[in-house]
Amino acid sequence: MIASHLVVPADITVSWSDIAGLDSVIQELRESVVLPVQHKDLFKRSKLWQAPKGVLLHGPPGCGKTLIAKATAKEAGMRFINLDVAILTDKWYGESQKLTSAVFSLAAKIEPCIIFIDEIDSFLRSRNLNDHEATAMMKTQFMMLWDGLSTNSNSTVIVMGATNRPQDLDKAIVRRMPAQFHIGLPTETQRNDILKLILQSEEINQDVDLNRLAKLTNGFSGSDLREMCRNASVYRMRQLITSSDPSGAALDRNNVSINMDDLLGSHL
Numbered sequence: 001m002i003a004s005h006l007v008v009p010a011d012i013t014v015s016w017s018d019i020a021g022l023d024s025v026i027q028e029l030r031e032s033v034v035l036p037v038q039h040k041d042l043f044k045r046s047k048l049w050q051a052p053k054g055v056l057l058h059g060p061p062g063c064g065k066t067l068i069a070k071a072t073a074k075e076a077g078m079r080f081i082n083l084d085v086a087i088l089t090d091k092w093y094g095e096s097q098k099l100t101s102a103v104f105s106l107a108a109k110i111e112p113c114i115i116f117i118d119e120i121d122s123f124l125r126s127r128n129l130n131d132h133e134a135t136a137m138m139k140t141q142f143m144m145l146w147d148g149l150s151t152n153s154n155s156t157v158i159v160m161g162a163t164n165r166p167q168d169l170d171k172a173i174v175r176r177m178p179a180q181f182h183i184g185l186p187t188e189t190q191r192n193d194i195l196k197l198i199l200q201s202e203e204i205n206q207d208v209d210l211n212r213l214a215k216l217t218n219g220f221s222g223s224d225l226r227e228m229c230r231n232a233s234v235y236r237m238r239q240l241i242t243s244s245d246p247s248g249a250a251l252d253r254n255n256v257s258i259n260m261d262d263l264l265g266s267h268l
């Protein structure tokens with residue numbers, strides 16, 4: 001079950017070049033994670049500069065946290081375990097503890113490795129008196145295994161968590177994630193960059209004005225922008241299909257270019 005969530009670098013389909021508008025986060029991750037992994041021989045000679053054992057990515061949904069995590073693994077040549085929290089929390093008492101330790105020992109065996117936990121707050125939120133005994137034990141065990149990574153400084157395993165609710169995280173967890181990055185809603189300039197990237201592989205009409213689109217999409221996440229472009233493309237295809245007469249005579253099937261109206265469509 002765990003193996004089905006394991007991805008080797010060659011199979012990770014995203015890299016830095018698939019991310020727009022997050023250059024400063026990428027630069028910091030390059031320095032704090034990628035370089036120490038790629039130049040392990042140099043970095044192990046200093047106790048002061050090691051790859052962090054925990055990285056936290058926080059910010060609203062759809063802004064690229066998962067994308068960044070996967071691309072970091074790809075760039076650093078790390079394996080990537082996408083740990084589905086539901087798998088741990090749905091298990092019978094005892095089973096989830098076995099699984100948690102299986103995840104960490106697998107990660108250590110196949111290192112360098114990122115254990116990615118999306119919505120980490122749902123699993124490692126602040127402990128409280130209402131916690132089920134099994135949940136409390138699992139959190140404690142998780143932290144012990146995590147701490148164990150530091151004692152084996154030769155192995156590079158990083159727990160990378162993503163959350164929309166960093167304030168709900170257990171303080172003990174936050175302390176274990178010294179590298180923290182806010183990935184917020186894109187600014188106008190960032191939206192322009194994201195739109196450029198998304199549309200670069202599409203045929204677009206000359207009337208498409210990315211500056212105007214970026215201005216009009218205030219509050220859109222990267223995921224919203226992609227959805228807007230996808231809808232525009234679907235709309236264009238539909239137009240071509242439905243406006244054809246049965247013989248297809250009046251249809252210029254070569255003109256699949258997305259135009260500004262397609263993009264403005266139902267969204268703006």
Ligand code: ATP
Nearest residue numbers: 018019020061062063064065066067194222223226
């Ligand atoms: P969630 O909190 O819902 O898990 P997330 O922050 O992890 O969201 P992603 O899953 O990484 O968001 O992003 C969703 C999709 O949105 C990506 O697959 C990508 O197509 C697009 N996207 C988001 N941000 C960017 C960006 N900065 N550059 C390019 N594409 C982006």
